[in-house]
Amino acid sequence: MKRILKITGAVLGSLLLVLGLFCAYVAITGVPTYDQPNIPKISVELTPERVARGEVIAQIQCMECHADKNNRLTGKYMSEVPAVFGKLYSKNITQDKEKGIGNWTDGELVYFLRTGVRRDGTFAPVMPQFPNMADEDLKSVIAWLRSDRFPVQATSEEPQASELSFVSKLLSHTLMKPLPYPQTFVAMPDSADPIALGKYTADAIGDCYACHSGDMLDQDKVHPEQSKGYYGGGIEMVGENGEPIITANLTFDEETGIARKYTKEQFIKAVKMGVRPDGSILRQPMAPKIGLTDQEVGAIYEYLKTVPKVKNNIVQKSAEVQLAENK
Numbered sequence: 001m002k003r004i005l006k007i008t009g010a011v012l013g014s015l016l017l018v019l020g021l022f023c024a025y026v027a028i029t030g031v032p033t034y035d036q037p038n039i040p041k042i043s044v045e046l047t048p049e050r051v052a053r054g055e056v057i058a059q060i061q062c063m064e065c066h067a068d069k070n071n072r073l074t075g076k077y078m079s080e081v082p083a084v085f086g087k088l089y090s091k092n093i094t095q096d097k098e099k100g101i102g103n104w105t106d107g108e109l110v111y112f113l114r115t116g117v118r119r120d121g122t123f124a125p126v127m128p129q130f131p132n133m134a135d136e137d138l139k140s141v142i143a144w145l146r147s148d149r150f151p152v153q154a155t156s157e158e159p160q161a162s163e164l165s166f167v168s169k170l171l172s173h174t175l176m177k178p179l180p181y182p183q184t185f186v187a188m189p190d191s192a193d194p195i196a197l198g199k200y201t202a203d204a205i206g207d208c209y210a211c212h213s214g215d216m217l218d219q220d221k222v223h224p225e226q227s228k229g230y231y232g233g234g235i236e237m238v239g240e241n242g243e244p245i246i247t248a249n250l251t252f253d254e255e256t257g258i259a260r261k262y263t264k265e266q267f268i269k270a271v272k273m274g275v276r277p278d279g280s281i282l283r284q285p286m287a288p289k290i291g292l293t294d295q296e297v298g299a300i301y302e303y304l305k306t307v308p309k310v311k312n313n314i315v316q317k318s319a320e321v322q323l324a325e326n327k
Contacts, residue, residue, distance in 0.1 A: 023170070030164065031172040034121045040181075042107040044139045046146055054144025056291035057137060058151075060206055061128065064287055066090045067151060073100075074157040080238045080285035081126070086165035088126055093145065096154040101145065109142050117178045125168065125176040131222050132204035134188040175217050191295075198303025201296045206289070208300075211235055211247045214312070225307075232257075232310025240284040246314050253309040268297045 044050070066073040078088040094100040101109065108119040116129045130138065145152050189200040202208045203224045213219060214229015224230065233249040252259040262270065266277045274281055274288035282288075289297070 023166075026169050026173050027166055030169050031123055031125060034117055034123060034178060036121045037111055037115070037117050037119070037181075039105065039107045039111050039119060042105075042110050042139075044106045044142045044146070046143045050140040050143035051147045051149070053137065054140035054142070054147075055149065057141050057205055058144050059291045060289055062093065062141075062145075063151065064285075066093050068157070071151055072153070072155055072157075073151050074155055075159045077159060078126075079240075079242075082236065082238060084165060085126070085168045087163040088168075089159040089162045092155070092158040094152050094155050095146070096156050099156045099158045100154060102154060106139075106142055109145070110138055111181060113138060113141070114181050115178045123172065123178055125172040126162075128207050128210065129179045129221055130204065130207075131179050131182060132186065132200070132224075134200075134204070135186050136188055137205065138186075171217065179221060194299040194302040195306060197296065198299035198301070201292065202300045202303060206300075208250070211237065211285075212250050214310070229310055229312065231304060231307050232312045233314050234312050237285055245283055245285070249310060249312045249314050250304055251307050251310045251312075252305050253311050256311050256313045256315075257309060258304070262301075264298055264301045267301045268294055271297045271300070 062073060063071075065078065066075055068074045068076050073093045075090040075092045078090060081088045092100045095102045097103045104112075104119065112118055112124075113130050113133075116124050116127055118124065133141075189196040191197055209224045209227055209231055210216070210219060212231050212233050212235070213227045214232050214234050215227075216235050218228035220226040231250040232253075233247040235247045237245045237247060239245040249257045251257040254260065258267070262277060270276055270282060271289050272292060272294075273290070274286070276282060
């Protein structure tokens, strides 16, 4: 018996030692760097149509995270990110050649937006990746970044570097990994198919599932529908004044979802204008998506009807979190 206990103790001790060494390695090295990527040769033609479409997508993705108080994409403090991840600041993505992306090629931008890996091999674990965005829409985003629009004009201002917590560093070595670069052409959805259009708009363009699923870390970016609690909500975010906000259950569960709360027209108004059926305003970090068409938002509504229902009482969870905060 003593021999078994000694062996067990030795094994546990060894495991703890390995774990301790790994944690020390993570703390010292920070976010891992990868081999310099094989950048695709891509040249994006700037057309008025692409710039306009890119602006719609940028309003949903780029502006919310990178726009400063003057509406330029110089980067800013990401106050909505839970403190457990540290103090995160987005980067300058204006056309400035030193501080921004003015010296990046179109191929480098496409590769980064797909995988999360920069041209020098450094990895951006917090930056959303867009593996399912259509090639044409991705080119439209780049066309907008290269355009004469005010937010992207060159400026050398930049926020301080992010102060990543140990949790963020650890996640970058485990769960948050670069995505593979797509080896096939990614087509636009059939606009005549509301389910296909809704899934594409919600997942590939809006990245809605990232906040409205059950776990911020247990997600599949390539196959979003396989994410834990897909569209069931429940993730705790940080509101405009620092108050905790629990993301909504967007499934059509009759008791806890949006089935009885929103008609299609009310859902469109809420997403585009930020106004609930009772007239109340949706709180940050949820922002109005005014650039999307009624057809696109209506298609999201139709797609959500097909998503497996999740019973998740967000109202009760929000009350419990608020109670805990007040103690």
